[in-house]
Amino acid sequence: MTETLLRVENLVTTFSTAEGKLSAVRGVSFSVRKGETLCIVGESGCGKSITSLSIMGLLPSNGAVESGSIEFAGRDLTKLSKEELRRIRGNEISMIFQEPMTALNPVFTIGYQLREPLMLHQKLSKQEAHERGIELLKQVGIPFPEKRMKQYPHELSGGMRQRVMIAMALACHPSLLIADEPTTALDVTIQAQILDLINDLKQKLNMAVILITHDMGVVAEMADRVMVMYAGEKVEEGDVESIFANPRHPYTKGLLQSVPSVDDEEYSLEPIPGTLPSLNEQIDGCRFHPRCPFATDQCRAASPPERTISVSHSVRCWLEEGVHNDERVKAATS
Amino acid sequence: MVVRRFFQLILLLIGISFLVFTSMYIAPGDPAAIIAGPTASQADIDAIREDLGLNDPFLVQYGRYMNGLLHGDLGYSYQTKQPVWDAIATRFPNTLKLAIASIIVAVIIGVVAGIISAIRQNSWFDVSSTIFALAGISIPNFWLGTVLILIFAVNLQLLPVGGLDAPFYTAEGLKQLVLPAITLGTGSAAMIARMSRSSMLEVIRADFIRTARAKGVRERTVIWVHALRNAMIPVITVIGLNFGFLLGGTIITEQVFAINGVGRLMVQAIAARDFPMVQGSVLLVATLFVLVNLIVDIIYTFIDPRISYD
Numbered sequence: 001m002t003e004t005l006l007r008v009e010n011l012v013t014t015f016s017t018a019e020g021k022l023s024a025v026r027g028v029s030f031s032v033r034k035g036e037t038l039c040i041v042g043e044s045g046c047g048k049s050i051t052s053l054s055i056m057g058l059l060p061s062n063g064a065v066e067s068g069s070i071e072f073a074g075r076d077l078t079k080l081s082k083e084e085l086r087r088i089r090g091n092e093i094s095m096i097f098q099e100p101m102t103a104l105n106p107v108f109t110i111g112y113q114l115r116e117p118l119m120l121h122q123k124l125s126k127q128e129a130h131e132r133g134i135e136l137l138k139q140v141g142i143p144f145p146e147k148r149m150k151q152y153p154h155e156l157s158g159g160m161r162q163r164v165m166i167a168m169a170l171a172c173h174p175s176l177l178i179a180d181e182p183t184t185a186l187d188v189t190i191q192a193q194i195l196d197l198i199n200d201l202k203q204k205l206n207m208a209v210i211l212i213t214h215d216m217g218v219v220a221e222m223a224d225r226v227m228v229m230y231a232g233e234k235v236e237e238g239d240v241e242s243i244f245a246n247p248r249h250p251y252t253k254g255l256l257q258s259v260p261s262v263d264d265e266e267y268s269l270e271p272i273p274g275t276l277p278s279l280n281e282q283i284d285g286c287r288f289h290p291r292c293p294f295a296t297d298q299c300r301a302a303s304p305p306e307r308t309i310s311v312s313h314s315v316r317c318w319l320e321e322g323v324h325n326d327e328r329v330k331a332a333t334s
Numbered sequence: 335m336v337v338r339r340f341f342q343l344i345l346l347l348i349g350i351s352f353l354v355f356t357s358m359y360i361a362p363g364d365p366a367a368i369i370a371g372p373t374a375s376q377a378d379i380d381a382i383r384e385d386l387g388l389n390d391p392f393l394v395q396y397g398r399y400m401n402g403l404l405h406g407d408l409g410y411s412y413q414t415k416q417p418v419w420d421a422i423a424t425r426f427p428n429t430l431k432l433a434i435a436s437i438i439v440a441v442i443i444g445v446v447a448g449i450i451s452a453i454r455q456n457s458w459f460d461v462s463s464t465i466f467a468l469a470g471i472s473i474p475n476f477w478l479g480t481v482l483i484l485i486f487a488v489n490l491q492l493l494p495v496g497g498l499d500a501p502f503y504t505a506e507g508l509k510q511l512v513l514p515a516i517t518l519g520t521g522s523a524a525m526i527a528r529m530s531r532s533s534m535l536e537v538i539r540a541d542f543i544r545t546a547r548a549k550g551v552r553e554r555t556v557i558w559v560h561a562l563r564n565a566m567i568p569v570i571t572v573i574g575l576n577f578g579f580l581l582g583g584t585i586i587t588e589q590v591f592a593i594n595g596v597g598r599l600m601v602q603a604i605a606a607r608d609f610p611m612v613q614g615s616v617l618l619v620a621t622l623f624v625l626v627n628l629i630v631d632i633i634y635t636f637i638d639p640r641i642s643y644d
Contacts, residue, residue: 058547058548086551089547094548097544097545102540102541103542103545105545105546106640107563107564107638108560108563117550120551120552121550168545168549
């Protein structure tokens with residue numbers, strides 16, 4: 001097995017608000033190995049973006065990592081000073097965001113924004129950074145890179161801007177790239193191009209990727225491993241084959257069933273009933289039980305433990321603990 | 335773009351000249367009577383009226399004025415017989431000096447206070463700068479000027495009471511500028527501070543600021559380079575408008591500090607019904623106001639590449 005690059009243990013991230021302290025991430029643990037792609041999946045607001053911002057140390061000013069550790073290449077990121085963390089950001093860990101239209105600074109040229117991390121982290125001269133920037137733009141498939149360097153973000157399309165974001169993120173050869181819904185705002189054809197590009201560069205640079213998405217299609221295409229989050233908790237984790245072939249958590253099953261299929265004419269989309277609870281909603285027991293068709297008294301009473309299904313597959317659900325009625329489950333899932 | 339704006343400027347000035355000319359024409363008070371003095375006979379007054387062409391029909395008078403204007407002739411003062419242009423030219427440097435000094439004070443205080451307020455939102459600094467800004471906008475110039483004179487010139491005797499005759503590059507000239515510049519700049523500083531704060535608050539929440547941080551850019555650079563340039567676009571507008579007002583709105587401060595500027599000239603001219611002088615100064619102020627805003631529009635294109643007038 002390859003070396004672990006990032007190990008997150010019991011991460012708890014809270015926000016102080018007018019309504020008191022709210023937990024957006026509740027004791028999440030996972031790890032990413034070198035060169036691996038981990039997809040974090042879940043509905044909007046389930047804590048997946050906050051998890052990634054916690055790793056980056058980029059939480060909004062009212063947010064903070066309350067407890068837990070984030071170990072990256074031998075250092076606990078939660079214990080580093082702001083300055084030490086800044087030197088890691090954009091250098092060893094990079095991030096790209098959902099909205100390429102607004103993620104680039106409108107008043108600086110592409111060249112300026114691309115040179116910045118190179119001059120900052122790698123201490124290149126402006127001229128060296130400029131040449132390296134042109135190479136990077138070429139690498140992410142942008143035509144006329146010399147011309148683009150002098151252009152401003154508004155002169156580029158959304159797909160081009162996301163490519164620039166990727167070029168910027170990869171400038172210093174990070175060992176981990178966090179991509180927070182990098183294709184959600186793009187046209188479908190551009191989506192596929194961007195995902196291919198990320199996959200391609202990941203292999204070339206032997207970089208680990210954390211890909212945050214709510215799109216199971218993207219997961220199928222990109223992931224080595226999948227972590228499913230619900231309401232701030234990890235509910236299931238496993239390699240991509242076992243998650244798709246053998247989903248164990250009712251929420252994971254629900255996510256898979258809400259993906260449309262054109263091959264199967266009999267197939268009907270099955271939405272997950274209800275909505276994600278808000279951060280200040282008090283839920284006893286399993287946090288998914290109000291929306292779960294199989295919920296039992298046990299589910300309402302206590303939070304389920306994490307159970308290992310196989311070496312690479314674990315789930316947190318009372319159904320796995322033998323309290324469920326097998327026939328009901330079969331009836332509902334068949 | 336500049337050409338189009340130039341034509342707009344000319345149209346605007348024609349409009350202003352007409353408005354000013356009309357309001358002077360219908361205003362009560364006979365300049366001839368004032369020139370002739372309280373003891374003059376009606377015959378004397380009539381002679382002066384005839385001499386000044388005040389008995390001609392309105393349109394003839396206006397036509398004559400505009401004809402002069404087209405030839406660069408602003409006319410002669412009724413009072414001093416001095417060419418209006420000369421009177422303005424000797425006083426304008428003082429007004430300009432004061433306006434520039436005030437806007438410098440206002441921009442430095444306003445922008446810095448606004449940005450610190452924004453990045454330390456709800457801190458003691460933010461709260462007190464909000465209070466100062468409110469006070470700065472509310473306090474009338476004549477009161478602030480008088481109080482400053484009392485404290486710094488009369489009691490502490492650190493700065494001169496008034497005047498602005500020494501060249502600005504001398505120590506004396508700078509000293510003379512301090513109090514009037516603070517008096518005049520305070521209101522603008524307050525407005526600029528409020529604008530900078532709200533603009534900055536909006537910008538530091540933008541996605542591209544998060545991107546800059548994600549790249550590992552130093553926080554100082556994030557604020558003073560990445561955020562500032564974006565936040566400055568609406569602030570430049572406020573600075574431009576304020577500078578325009580300062581160029582024309584120095585009347586009270588010039589009175590308080592006994593500065594021989596265009597503002598004072600205008601007040602004296604209005605009191606004396608010195609029509610050509612009033613018209614000349616108002617036209618000058620209006621032209622400058624429009625020019626400053628034209629310059630602001632041009633500055634936009636340098637700050638924000640998305641703005642272009644082609």
